[in-house]
Amino acid sequence: MxxxxxxxxxxxxxxxxxxxxxxxxxxxxxxxxxxxxxxxxxxxxxxxxxxxxxxxxxxxxxxxxxxxxxxxxxxxxxxxxxxxxxxxxxxxxxxxxxxxxxxxxxxxxxxxxxxxxxxxxxxxxxxxxxxxxxxxxxxxxxxxxxxxxxxxxxxxxxxxxxxxxxxxxxxxxxxxxxxxxxxxxxxxxxxxxxxxxxxxxxxxxxxxxxxxxxxxxxxxxxxxxxxxxxxxxxxxxxSDMRAEAKDRRQEMIEMVSNVDEELGEMFLEEKTPSPEEITAAIRRTTNDRTFTxxxxxxxxxxxxxxxxxxxxxxxxxxxxxVPNICLDNSEGAEKSKKISLNPARSTDAAFVGLAFKLEAGKFGQLTYVRVYQGGIKKGDTIINTRTQKKTRVQRLVRMNADEMEDVLEVYAGDICALFGIDCSSGDTFVTKGNMHLSMESMYIADPVISMSIKPVKKSDVDNFSKGIARFTKEDPTFRVHWDDESKETIASGMGELHLDIYAQRLEREFNSKCVLGKPKVAFRESLVSPCEFDYLHKKQTGGQGQYARVIGVVEPLPVEENTKLEFSNETVGTNVPRQFVPAIKAGFTKACLKGGLSGHKVTGLKYRLVDGANHAVDSSDLAFQLASEMSMRDVFDMGQWQILEPVMTVEINAPEEYRDQVLENITKRSAIIQGTDSVEGHFTVFCEAPLNEMFGYATELRSLTQGKGEFTMEYSRYCPALPETQEKLIQEYQEALEAQHQKKKKN
Missing domain, CATH: 3.40.50.300 (P-loop containing nucleotide triphosphate hydrolases)
Structure with a gap:
């Protein structure tokens, strides 16, 4: 003190x-x-x-x-x-x-x-x-x-x-x-x-x-x-600011009056509102998101x-x-209903909390939880609705950056942290008897860039694995997988800085120095026009056979949904029994993991199952899944395909004297300039550019502007790749397939 x-x-x-x-x-x-x-x-x-x-x-x-x-x-x-x-x-x-x-x-x-x-x-x-x-x-x-x-x-x-x-x-x-x-x-x-x-x-x-x-x-x-x-x-x-203050105050009252009935009526009646009435009106309109x-x-x-x-x-x-909505899954996930939660601060109502952030601290995993209903005390037992696992609350804390302050209880509206909780980001916690409740999950963007990552020393593999496991659990946009073709560990994230930070954290926090490979863009493949399919999978050579037929059409989704996959069951009757539909969907999803043009993921498709056929004895989940996969292979061969690439919104800021050089350079990178702005000797360029063309731009911009230029870049959407980019990717994929084929021949 x-x-x-x-x-x-x-x-x-x-x-x-x-x-x-x-x-x-x-x-x-x-x-x-x-x-x-x-x-x-x-x-x-x-x-x-x-x-x-x-x-x-x-x-x-x-x-x-x-x-x-x-x-x-x-x-x-x-x-x-x-x-x-x-x-x-x-x-x-x-x-x-x-x-x-x-x-x-x-x-x-x-x-x-x-x-x-x-x-x-x-x-x-x-x-x-x-x-x-x-x-x-x-x-x-x-x-x-x-x-x-x-x-x-x-x-x-x-x-x-x-x-x-x-x-x-x-x-x-x-x-x-x-x-x-x-x-x-x-x-x-x-x-x-x-x-x-x-x-x-x-x-x-x-x-x-x-x-x-x-x-x-x-x-x-x-x-x-x-x-x-x-x-x-x-x-x-x-005295020299009274006129401006009066005008600005009147402007504020008018803006609020346009979206608030009570203040609007006073404004029309030419009454002068009191500061308390203005404050109440601003609060109402701010909460309604009609005024800022x-x-x-x-x-x-x-x-x-x-x-x-x-x-x-x-x-x-x-x-x-604030209206907080929860999903009631008591009748199954497909028939879940939205219900409002009780925000009253007491432990009488059933506890509902959302784990929104995980962090590995000095004392183990720290789970940040927002309490939406009811409350919990130290020593209570809570249940993860996803895993149905029970956990006793051993320690309850409130955070002050990296410092913790123990509390005995928390209520609806509080943000707290728990220790020793095995969960993932986005899990819902409840108390006994409410396991059918779950909070709506948050939006997670897909990674747009990939790089190979490996520890410099083989002896650091264990620490490397521990670090990767921790970081992928904490950050859902940081993903790591093993690529069988290249025999490399591939890390995917939201940008070069994102992956670079995690490489540095592996060295600092897990003593595992890593090396990052050349960046790879997360290209996608998509269909240009609808393509029909009719595939019969039949295998009857001794023992139980396999029989499945799928008929339908694969069509492209609208441009704004070209990163999604949709499946639609439009069958009528019993030609395709209902129990086999999930297997058909699984086959379609599996086939879309690798496209036929360049080997990248397939997105922006809708698989419409219209009809099919089955056999009383030989039809099975496996048969229909294989039929669905092979029908997609036919679509790969017959359909007209294109490669999509991530396009970034780029904002470049530099001194006015370098305008021409910067504009010329960014245009060479296939950027589409959308506008420019000038303020106090500096100019800003707003443009869109393919991510594939933006690697190494930070260094180039610094050299062009003598270190005075800076830029920011964020993912905007997927668009068809440039013809030369598509040709290059297809050629590289064909060469890789040929090399793989030759290797198999030798073996």
Whole structure:
């Protein structure tokens, strides 16, 4: 407590020196709650995520949130000179690279409200961390850079929020940076991300002149005085900004009135709403995702953070205000019904929790769980609905980055962590008698890049295997398999950085130095036009025979679904008995693992089973599965096929003087330029390019721009590959098959 006392003494001196000014300090908002206690009132709980593009200041902002709420004694920077680093970037690799790799959870107390916070990575390669965080959160803070504005990863985060219907606040950070322009960022938020957004506060000065903010709801100016911006000084709005503040306040009221009936009626009747009425309207519309409040500040310079905490409490929903849906599988998975969960914070209701993140710590596997209904206590027995396995809760903790705080019980709305639980990410836990309940799983993107990986020393194979087993369990987008043809271990992920980070973690955490091979793109094969099939599988040469006939058509799916496979049983009568349909589907799925053009996976198909035939004695699951597989082989031979490749959305930023060289270079890589933007001597290129053409681009861009250029890239969709790419892949596959055939001949 000594650091808190010293901070309070400093504040006391300031108060004595200037008693005429209105001073608000965060010191009065520190919680006296003991470790192990949980809040029983669900209205005083908030679960939020901090999400943004790379280098927008998420981790720096979270560090300030921890400091002002009394969770850390002093602030540290992401790339600090003191070698300490930010609290939430506790992994050594994160501190060295200055990026967030894993999402980290913590909780803070502010004005007697418990705010659970998850700080997420900004790099697209670690997008699954954002995905699973937003799956379990009730609200989010979208951080935008005042200079960069809406960038490529901002689109991804926005899509993820929309997917899980997460209300959000926008925080425009880095007002102190040269070239900051919050008005332009607000315009981008409206035009690019299509948010009905308006300022709730505006800056007093920009860049080096940034002094504070104006609260448009309460109509007052707020200054953040030393030490370290703890003291909030309220004054009248500066005379030279009153006109702008009035216009912005009116604009905010109009934007909210357009989507809120109560405020809309007052607006039409030309009544002046009170700050309380405006706050209530903003809360309603934010929770409905029809309005996005925009706050401003600069986390690095300790300005605008406390109003953001106030906004989280005032405008984002508590767990009871968010509809949480669970699947009731009591009548089977195919007839599962959606039911609403009870958010009341008590142990009377049946416990339902979702394991959304796994992490191997010093004391074994740590399982992060969001409690959706009921509650659990230390010593309770919980059941995994997927494996039906019972586990006793030995230890129950709440996380503060890499630190753990033991608690005795948790309730609906809480985020906690458990030890010694054997499960996978996305598993549902319940108490006895509710094993038919399960939470809907989160969206997991397919990997887009593959590289061979192997330990440098053969003696490190055991450690290598342990590390791979752990990482694939923690991260569903990191996948590893053995390729029989190349006799290599293949690692697949979301990008070169993704795989490189795991190679480095294998060396650091498992003492197994690895070497990565040449990157391989996850190409796909798909049909161009429908192709009919009629295949009879018949084997009757002694003993029990095999008989199965399948008739139907394989047709391509729409372009937006070209990464999926669909199976449709359209048979009528008993020509194909119902019990054999799953075997036919299994045969179709198996055949699609390897296409006939280049040996890559087959996607974007719909297998329509129309008719067939069976034999009373010789038909079996195996017979129909083989018939289905061979029917696909016929389609491979008869159909017209094409190769699909992943296309990436690329955003390049560089000084204006290098524009021509950068545009010429990216065009050579088969990129389609969609637009450009210029700000303060820098330009940004927005384009789409095949992933296959983007390897090594980081090095090339640096050499073109003398190290001043940077780019971000994220997966967009699969498109037909360029003709020369298709020809090359087909030729390579044929040569590989020929070499394999010759090898078999020799043997």
């Amino acid at each position: 000594s650091w808190r006392l010293s901070r309070l003494q400093t504040l006391s001196c300031l108060l004595n020196r200037n008693t005429s000014q209105s001073l608000l300090t965060s010191s009065s908002w520190y919680s006296t709650r003991k470790v192990g206690e949980v809040i029983e009132d669900v209205r005083r709980i908030r679960n939020i995520g901090i999400s943004a593009h790379i280098d927008s200041g998420k981790t720096t902002l979270t560090e300030r949130l921890l400091f002002y709420t009394g969770r850390v004694a002093e602030m540290h920077e992401v790339r600090g000179k003191d070698q300490v680093g930010a609290k939430m970037d506790f992994m050594e690799l994160e501190r060295q690279r200055g990026i967030t790799i894993q999402s980290a959870a913590t909780y803070v107390m502010w004005k007697d409200h418990n705010i659970n916070i998850i700080d997420t990575p900004g790099h697209v390669d670690f997008t699954v961390e954002v995905e699973r965080a937003l799956r379990v959160l009730d609200g989010a803070v979208l951080v935008l850079c005042a200079v960069g504005g809406v960038q490529s990863q901002s689109y991804t985060v926005n899509r993820q929020m929309k997917r899980y219907n997460v209300p959000c606040l926008a925080f425009i950070n880095k007002l102190d940076r040269q070239g900051s322009n919050p008005n332009r960022v607000l315009h981008q938020l409206r035009s690019k991300l299509h948010h009905n957004a308006a300022f709730l506060n505006i800056p007093i000065g920009l860049e080096a002149n940034q002094k504070g903010i104006i609260d448009l709801v309460q109509e007052k100016a707020i200054y953040f005085d030393e030490p370290q911006g703890i003291v909030l000084r309220e004054e009248e709005i500066p 409040p925009v706050l401003v500040g600069t986390a690095l310079k300790n300005k605008g953070v406390q109003p953001l905490l106030d906004a989280v409490i005032s405008f984002l929903p508590n767990p009871s205000e």
